[in-house]
Amino acid sequence: MSGKPKLHYVNGRGRMESIRWLLAAAGVEFEEQFIETKEDLEKLLSDGLLLFQQVPMVEIDGMKMVQTRAILSYIAAKYNLYGKDLKERALIDMYVEGTTDLMGIIMYLPFQPPEAKEKNLALITDKATTRYFPVYEKVLKDQGQDYLVGNHFTWADVHLLEAILMVEEYKSDILSKFPLLQAFKGRISNIPTIKKFLQPGSQRKPPPDEKYIAQVKQIFNI
Structure with missing residues (x-):
């Protein structure tokens, strides 16, 4: 087996x-x-x-x-992608829940009736640029490190990259006002296992x- x-x-x-x-x-x-x-x-x-x-x-x-x-x-x-202690795990959970909320909106977009898609696409763009991505941009700035939690690669980083790429499929310049997230995207995308995927x-x-x-x-x- x-x-x-x-x-x-x-x-x-x-x-x-x-x-x-x-x-x-x-x-x-x-x-x-x-x-x-x-x-x-x-x-x-x-x-x-x-x-x-x-x-x-x-x-x-x-x-x-x-x-x-x-x-x-x-x-x-x-x-070993869930942080080194309970505090890091709590941070990972918070960041993952945020990206899950955003991805949930995107996931259901193709199943919406045509007349609702334009409105919901505008909603996705608005939420991404005003509610979610500013949080992760600030986290990266405050951390001053390559990753969202601690100074190591975690589930939170994987989930955020997935969310970024999902939004970019609908709006390719979504990160234009988020330079740290742009750098993050490039950095995480080049981790060998991610790059392969x-x-x-x-x-x-x-x-x-x-x-x-x-x-x-x-x-x-x-």
Whole structure:
């Protein structure tokens, strides 16, 4: 039996993408079992593999873990990306929750009706530039270091880079007023494990297209 974590989700980003990012950042190889039909999901449910009847689900270390935050916390702690003490962990949690809020808005944008997309895209840009990115710019300035927490690479850095790249897909110059975040993006993108994940052919998923959106709606009765 393979010792690699096994990820159960649709073949797209959604709530699994941050898990893929974190495993990749930790240099951990993983397998994926894609849910391609409603029947695939129903099989997981009937087999009793989904504790709260929902995915993502990750098989790791003999567990079948659900709940995105629990999975991410476990991976971060297991691979030493969760700070050196309780205070650092609290900071990482705060920063991750912030980027999670921002990414949540972006994640649902492709599923919005056309008349709502323009309004929601404006909302994303506004929140990114007035609520979220100024916080991380200030943290980097106050820290005077390369990373958000302590002087070492953590889950918070991985999550922020993922969020930055997601926003840039809709507004490429979003960091124009944030020079420290621009430098941060370049620095974190060049960490070898991250750089590998950003290359074509990796397990990173592309932005949602119409085929993916239709598949998700069909599987999950959206």
